[in-house]
Amino acid sequence: xxxxxxxxxxxxxxxxxxxxxxxxxxxxxxxxxxxxxxxxxxxxxxxxxxxxxxxxxxxxxxxxxxxxxxxxxxxxxxxxxxxxxxxxxxxxxxxxxxxxxxxxxxxxxxxxxxxxxxxxxxxxxxxxxxxxxxxxxxxxxxxxxxxxxxxxxxxxxxxxxxxxxxxxxxxxxxxxxxxxxxxxxxxxxxxxxxxxxxxxxxxxxxxxxxxxxxxxxxxxxxxxxxxxxxxxxxxxxxxxxxxxxxxxxxxxxxxxxxxxxxxxxxxxxxxxxxxxxxxxxxxxxxxxxxxxx
Amino acid sequence: xxxxxxxxxxxxxxxxxxxxxxxxxxxxxxxxxxxxxxxxxxxxxxxxxxxxxxxxxxxxxxxxxxxxxxxxxxxxxxxxxxxxxxxxxxxxxxxxxxxxxxxxxxxxxxxxxxxxxxxxxxxxxxxxxxxxxxxxxxxxxxxxxxxxxxxxxxxxxxxxxxxxxxxxxxxxxxxxxxxxxxxxxxxxxxxxxxxxxxxxxxxxxxxxxxxxxxxxxxxxxxxxxxxxxxxxxxxxxxxxxxxxxxxxxxxxxxxxxxxxxxxxxxxxxxxxxxxxxxxxxxxxxxxxxxxxxxxxxxxxxxxxxxxxxxxxxxxxxxxxxxxxxxxxxxxxxxxxxxxxxxxxxxxxxxxxxxxxxxxxxxxx
Numbered sequence: 015x016x017x018x019x020x021x022x023x024x025x026x027x028x029x030x031x032x033x034x035x036x037x038x039x040x041x042x043x044x045x046x047x048x049x050x051x052x053x054x055x056x057x058x059x060x061x062x063x064x065x066x067x068x069x070x071x072x073x074x075x076x077x078x079x080x081x082x083x084x085x086x087x088x089x090x091x092x093x094x095x096x097x098x099x100x101x102x103x104x105x106x107x108x109x110x111x112x113x114x115x116x117x118x119x120x121x122x123x124x125x126x127x128x129x130x131x132x133x134x135x136x137x138x139x140x141x142x143x144x145x146x147x148x149x150x151x152x153x154x155x156x157x158x159x160x161x162x163x164x165x166x167x168x169x170x171x172x173x174x175x176x177x178x179x180x181x182x183x184x185x186x187x188x189x190x191x192x193x194x195x196x197x198x199x200x201x202x203x204x205x206x207x208x209x210x211x212x213x214x215x216x217x218x219x220x221x222x223x224x225x226x227x228x229x230x231x232x233x234x235x236x237x238x239x240x241x242x243x244x245x246x247x248x249x250x251x252x253x254x255x256x257x258x259x260x261x262x263x264x265x266x267x268x269x270x271x272x273x274x275x276x277x278x279x280x281x282x283x284x285x286x287x288x289x290x291x292x293x294x295x296x297x298x299x300x301x302x303x304x305x306x307x
Numbered sequence: 308x309x310x311x312x313x314x315x316x317x318x319x320x321x322x323x324x325x326x327x328x329x330x331x332x333x334x335x336x337x338x339x340x341x342x343x344x345x346x347x348x349x350x351x352x353x354x355x356x357x358x359x360x361x362x363x364x365x366x367x368x369x370x371x372x373x374x375x376x377x378x379x380x381x382x383x384x385x386x387x388x389x390x391x392x393x394x395x396x397x398x399x400x401x402x403x404x405x406x407x408x409x410x411x412x413x414x415x416x417x418x419x420x421x422x423x424x425x426x427x428x429x430x431x432x433x434x435x436x437x438x439x440x441x442x443x444x445x446x447x448x449x450x451x452x453x454x455x456x457x458x459x460x461x462x463x464x465x466x467x468x469x470x471x472x473x474x475x476x477x478x479x480x481x482x483x484x485x486x487x488x489x490x491x492x493x494x495x496x497x498x499x500x501x502x503x504x505x506x507x508x509x510x511x512x513x514x515x516x517x518x519x520x521x522x523x524x525x526x527x528x529x530x531x532x533x534x535x536x537x538x539x540x541x542x543x544x545x546x547x548x549x550x551x552x553x554x555x556x557x558x559x560x561x562x563x564x565x566x567x568x569x570x571x572x573x574x575x576x577x578x579x580x581x582x583x584x585x586x587x588x589x590x591x592x593x594x595x596x597x598x599x600x601x602x603x604x605x606x607x608x609x610x611x612x613x614x615x616x617x618x619x620x621x622x623x624x625x626x627x628x629x630x631x632x633x634x635x636x637x638x639x640x641x642x643x644x645x646x647x648x649x650x651x652x653x654x655x656x657x658x659x660x661x662x663x664x665x666x667x668x669x670x671x
């Protein structure tokens with residue numbers, strides 16, 4: 015009996031099929047990250063000029079300057095608030111879509127995807143017309159005489175969080191939806207016949223069994239929020255900058271590529287650690303299951 | 308159809324229960340009365356409304372008409388969680404995130420039973436289903452048969468007024484199914500719990516039930532003991548659904564000495580026991596069980612020819628032809644197995660023949 019009935023060609027086939035994505039990943043992601051890592055050890059001379067000599071100066075600056083720590087902490091806080099608000103706002107619609115008897119469920123799911131058809135930047139800019147001094151809210155409140163001065167709604171942390179929720183909510187809803195959809199309806203019926211009210215059955219069955227999706231959604235929203243810089247740039251003031259804006263400013267403003275590289279690696283590693291810790295508890299496969307909705 | 312001689316209130320009573328979804332009527336004017344401790348099976352093909360009846364007793368669907376009472380109390384307007392009913396699902400529906408202990412204790416917890424008492428009852432329930440000591444396991448760590456027993460324990464431990472079983476054995480493999488069938492019956496006897504069992508498997512129904520409700524298209528076709536429904540089917544549907552029967556259309560030509568001569572359409576004449584309401588000239592269908600059709604070498608019998616023969620060990624299944632009529636025969640093998648093409652004599656005892664009228668109802 016042949017131990018391996020596969021021919022050489024058959025063994026090669028999976029690799030051939032994987033090759034395009036592997037090559038793309040290595041060339042466009044792994045390699046650039048490696049180059050950035052190398053850059054983080056170069057010496058910054060002046061804007062746009064760096065010396066290719068080994069130095070740990072950038073890293074020492076990061077670890078010693080509390081300016082960066084403050085931004086890291088703030089980014090974590092804003093991202094956490096965003097993720098939690100997404101969870102609170104996303105659960106009810108996800109539950110509704112999963113449980114509805116409405117026969118055109120796909121239509122409801124389509125509605126979730128529709129915003130993605132419009133450019134993310136344009137969607138973010140649209141908030142200016144709502145929250146701005148001449149925006150819908152202020153104009154309405156002034157017209158009705160409830161306020162005499164326009165409220166400062168735009169360029170605040172609240173506006174930044176709102177913009178990020180706007181962008182992240184569909185991810186959260188899809189994640190939760192997939193896990194609720196996967197729950198056997200008989201479990202709810204069983205809980206009901208054993209003495210649960212509808213609320214108690216939700217608490218005993220639906221909520222715990224949908225936690226993986228909820229957790230996956232939280233992770234996804236946290237990571238995406240923590241890495242964003244366009245939303246704070248458009249909807250926030252300079253005080254509302256996040257770590258991504260610091261990186262942007264270091265690289266594009268100061269043209270300090272070595273420091274910018276170091277900061278980018280920091281963000282990448284920290285978010286990576288969050289994902290790893292998470293997957294230890296939740297299993298990252300759940301996250302991917304949610305993404306595949 | 309319901310027993311009129313009952314003295315106490317029936318354990319479960321359905322009065323003219325109807326359930327319609329839009330234009331589709333799943334259950335049509337069903338009335339049924341079940342005694343305390345009785346094991347009643349709702350038997351029928353899929354879509355006959357049997358599961359819908361079960362779910363409406365449990366409260367998972369709302370009948371559009373009629374009344375349901377359990378233990379003398381009307382419950383069709385009582386919310387699900389306040390009906391004291393044990394339901395076992397086809398797929399068991401054990402809570403996957405809860406231990407076996409928490410699964411079984413679930414109903415007790417919501418009945419505000421004391422902790423120590425819960426532990427005692429859960430242990431007793433596990434002993435009863437012969438799975439002691441599995442409290443800490445998760446459902447996913449148990450086999451299908453074990454999960455089935457846990458589901459049963461979870462339903463029984465709350466001491467429900469009635470136990471509802473929705474095809475609980477259909478997910479098990481054949482050997483285990485037979486074993487669980489016996490065990491389920493023993494447990495039901497021990498606890499003395501009124502049980503309604505839903506199945507499409509007639510063997511299960513015949514083996515386990517005190518009474519069987521044969522259903523078709525949302526209506527009750529017949530209600531009776533297993534022997535009743537098997538030996539004395541009241542309708543064409545019951546006759547063809549239970550067991551293998553020959554349904555032979557024909558016309559009564561003469562009645563004499565309690566026997567009717569029936570000229571089968573396009574075939575030979577057959578003698579059947581004549582019920583009182585049989586009239587000469589009436590169009591009838593003769594029903595004969597396949598195992599009541601014996602074939603042998605006898606010359607005085609109806610002549611026939613074997614079309615196909617299947618050897619089944621203790622018995623053999625034949626298709627035989629006689630004067631243009633094809634008959635099914637499942638007989639124990641006493642002489643030898645007849646082969647295809649052989650000429651045989653077919654014997655049918657008149658007492659084994661039932662007559663159905665034109666509407667398909669049994670003549671009595």
